[in-house]
Amino acid sequence: MTNFLQVLILGLILGGVYALMASGLTLLFGVMRVVNLAHAAFMILAAYIAFFAFDIYQVDPVVSIAITMPVMFALGVGVYLLLFRRIEGTERYVEMTVLMTFGLALTIEGLLTFFFTGIFRSTRPSYATQSFFFADLFLPKGQAIATGVSIALLAMLWAFLTFTKTGTAVRATMQNRTAAEIVGVNVRRISAISFGMGMALAGAAGSLLSYLFAFFPSRHWQWVAILLSLIVLGGMGSLKGAILGALTLAVASAFVTDRFGPSWSPITFYLALFLVLMFRPQGLFGKVVRI
């Protein structure tokens, strides 16, 4: 029983971080129908920013979120204006965005490898290796902090989407782009903001990732595969789905790790992806789209 609880706790505190990572990806898909294959590459880029901030200026990786989020927001808006705005509304838009984000991912990976080489990196704040203890249970301090920060950021995202006018416009655009356009939402402005927000969330996730997991430039492929499986389970474009998908699969993978060892953990995500696509392709909270 203790072991069961322990594994559950480890799964849940990892799930909080996964939820943050997946939220930006699902937001971008919801608003713009862009499957951003470069999402994790942007996360790794942010992790490098956090790494050098820590290494050179001793900035705590959690505090570095204050740097990575605005930097990545600006980068996201720039990428949208430069690359995506021109192809909006064209034929084969979806196919083009997949190729474009794939190219972006390769470009970022290439640049990171060129400048920072392929060696493993991670920031090492003191709490990364400490734990809280309760009776027989332990809670890794670093992961607990990361999950707390993730929950706080997701709550802020929720409040933004629910209570602000721009947030309402983002939700409206996610639900029906044409309808948003005809009630007077400047959907291009909303797209730019959403792209920036998606990247800012990737930035925050990257800061946390920098001390939770060792990283190197090509590590993003594994991450983006995991994140895609989370949002496919939850239903593409649904924030609630992304969060539940993240928690479910993080817990599942924690149990798989406990039972079969860490090398089987990634299988959990791909198996879930496979099963969801077979039995419920729209995901838990997605809607069926007929073409």
Add this chain to the structure above:
Amino acid sequence: MTSLLQLSQVRAGYGVGPDILDTVTLNIEEGRSYCIIGPNGAGKSTLLKVICGILAPRDGEVLFRGAPVGGMRPDELLRIGICYVPQERTVFPAMTVRENLMMGAYSITDRNMIQTRMQRVIEMFPILGERWAQLGGTLSGGEQQMVTLGRALMVNPTLMMIDEPSLGLAPQVADQIFATIQGLGDLGITVLLVEQNAHKGLRCADWGIVLDLGTNRFEGPATGILEDPRIRELYLGTTVAATKESDQ
């Protein structure tokens, strides 16, 4: 009557495709209601999309109260009073009826004005008052159409363009929608209606415009336009045949 909207020699199409609209020249007068009829593929919906800014014209001039508005964004055009209710269902499915109407008032900041207009919408569609907290996606087709019309009325438009409001609705529900559209003139709204059901559409309009092959063939008072011999030819395809012959 003063001229509200003028189109001259407007051409438009999608992507790299051919021209759907080929030199449309129209004059819409303020306070009058219009029904555009014509066979499938005549360019009726495309015409409305150009006027509301979803589709930019390739050529030609669009004037609203004398000022050029061709190529402006939908949100800019909405602010000057041009509003569009598309053919496809466009309620926000995960928002309540109230939130949907609030989205209609997205470009308005005056809270009192929003309240007054919301009251007016509920008076026009009492059923929406009953469905107040229900999600848009769970409403029936007719109720969704009422939400989209009500949402459009939140901006108190000068020109309201409505594309096929009766599509997929039961006859009684469609009649109710048509009755509402007919009443829009009393609110000082100029209506531009596109309707596949020519009889019903023309009954709630003052003026009929016949569109075919991307250009306006002729127009006239709504009552009587259906008796025009050219209408029969058009729907039987003789005009099409004649045009093709003259092209060769």
